[in-house]
Amino acid sequence: MDTILSLLDSMLQYTAPILIAAIGGFYSEKSGVVNIALDGFVIFGSFIASFIAVSAFDGSPTMTQLILCLLIATLCGGLMSLIHAFISINLKADQVISGTAINLITPAIALFLVNHFNGTYELLLANGFPRYTIVGKFTVYPTVMVAILLVIITYYIIYKRPFGLRLRSVGENPQASDSLGLNVFKYRYIGVFISGCLAGLAGAIIATTFSQGFNAAITVYGFGYLALAALIFGKYNPITITLASLFFGGTKVFAEKVSILAPDLPIPVSFWNMFPFVATIIALIVFSKKTSTPEALGVPYDKGMR
Incomplete structure (x- = not known):
């Protein structure tokens, strides 16, 4: 029983950031803009939060300071996304190329800045958000509740409010x-x-939470791609996106735990680490053609063509 609770605990800790990033992609793509750049924004948010926690709070932030780190990283992610918005909307450039460029540039810039200010290629926190007990030995980070709340709010805004109708209509x-x-x-x-x-x-x-710091090559890289896959796999609906995020969170847990639960298997850990991305490719191959994307997704709008 303890093993099952531990696996569920780990699955939820991975699911939360995947789900939140996927819901973010949902807003962009519902408006008609392809956002391949999710991974770059995730990396940037991780870097900003870690940098502030280390430089301003000596790597040991209090709960209030951790929340402040989240808020600043959230705002910085939004500001960085305006680059993609300008290139895609105003310049009418290829949205996939713009997003891919951001994904390639962001980790390089982040690692350069980390090395410049810290002398290493990582930022480590002495503490992060604590876990809270739900039932028995089952514990979760409070950020899991944030993810659930965002899904509920998003569903209400997109399908029950005039803003959501307008956002969907332009897409x-x-x-x-x-x-x-x-x-x-x-x-x-x-x-x-x-x-x-x-x-x-x-x-x-x-x-x-679980990485307690920043290292683009190890702790955070790839989460944005999993979020994008969850968005497509979830057929652009907040409820099914949640289920898809749980699935991809489960693949991360499988990759992490299989070498521990079955140490006698003569397979290197690096092989299992690629499992979530193999699952992503398979899921996209199977479900991408069955996904009802917004009609104008990826198509720049030109008033002269009305």
């Missing part, structure tokens, strides 16, 4: 939305900005 038919007086650029900017904020928050959560 489905921007020409019709414009003819009704909606500012397509404005809503797409908002979608991308929210996306960057939540991806930055996801990265900050990784840094302040």
Whole structure:
């Protein structure tokens, strides 16, 4: 029983940042902007939260200071996403190339800054958010509750509020939305900005919970891609995105625990570490054609073509 609770505990700790970043991608792509850059924003959020915790609070932040780190990383993720928004919306450049470029540049910049200010390629925290007991030995980070709350809020906003209807409309038919007086650029900017904020928050959560610090090559790299896969696998619906995030969180746990639970297997740990991404490829191959994406997803809006 203790083993099962431990596995569930680990699955939820990985699921939370994947789910939050996936919900972020949901806002962007519902508005019609492809956001491949989720991984870059996650890495950036992790770097910002760790950098502030180490430089301002000597690596031992209090609970209030940890929350402040999350808020600043969230805002920084949103501000960085405006680069992608400008390139994709105003310049009408290829959104996939823009996102890929951000994913390649961000870890390089983060590691350069870490090495410049810290003399190493990592930022370590002495403490992060504590775990809270739910039942018996089953404990979770408070950030799991944040992820659940975000799903509920997102569902309500997107499907029950006028803002959500407008955001979806500019992603489905921007020409019709414009003819009704909606500012397509404005809503797409908002979608991308929210996306960057939540991806930055996801990265900050990784840094302040189980990884307790930043190392782009080890602790945080790849979570944004898993979030993007969860978004597609979840068919652009907050509820099924949650289930998809649980699945990918489970693959992370499997990769982490299999070498411990079955030490006699003559397979290196590095092989198991690639399992979540193999599962991602398989899931996308199987489900990508069955996913109902927004009609105008990835298509730059040009008023002259109305």
